[in-house]
Amino acid sequence: MFDYDEPDRDIGIRKKLPIIMCDMEVSAKLDVFVKSRSEYLLLVHGGKRGPNRRYPEPRLVAQAIAAFYQNNLQRKLAGRPILNSQTITGITVIGVTPIFYLLPITTKLVQCVQAGIPPPQPTIVQRFIPPVPDPDAYPSEGLVPLANRVVVVQCFEAFKALVVSLVQCS
Incomplete structure (x- = not known):
């Protein structure tokens, strides 16, 4: 509906992204994603309301780390230079409530996750809650x-422009 898949992007669903962590292969499970040139650009994590789905951000961050890892792996296999950092865009949708995110992922963060150690620098994730008339509700x-x-709907349109601009930067 919002043309997130135009002109050179594809939308996919239900995919596992492998990543090595503590010498074991684990997978982040993507609900919906947008890809361009074999790179993951936008991750959408959906869920139902309830006590188990209150905090979707940790899963979204894990998905972004795995997506960045896979993006660099594909770049390396294609003979392209790997990225030191990339901003992955994300949306969580709990019930019928979308929230938008910018997730800055670095090679250092990926290395720390793979080694099972805390990263030396905090990762600052930006979250945008649409400015609806009654934010409490x-x-x-x-x-x-x-x-x-x-x-x-205006937020989805504006976010699409941001996703497209990030594609042109990578």
Whole structure:
């Protein structure tokens, strides 16, 4: 609907991304993703409301780390230089409530995760909650009120422009 897959991007669903962690292969499970030139650009993590789905951010960060790892692996296999850092975009959708993220991933962060040690620098993830008329009710109401839908659709359009601009930078 928002043309996140145009002109040279593809949308995929339900994919496992392997990454080595503590000498073992583990996988991050992607719900929905957007790829360009074999690079993951946008990750969408969905879930239902409830006590087990309250904090989707850790999964989204794990997915972004695995996506960055896979992006660099594909770059290396294609003979392209690997990236020292990349901003992966993300969206969590719990019930009918989307929230937007910018996830800066670095090779150092990936190396620390792979070794099972804390990174020396914090990773600052930016989160954007759509500026709906009643922000206190947004977590429970999401897209249900018409006024919220108007704002969220504008956010999806603006976020698409950001995803496209990040593609041109990598």
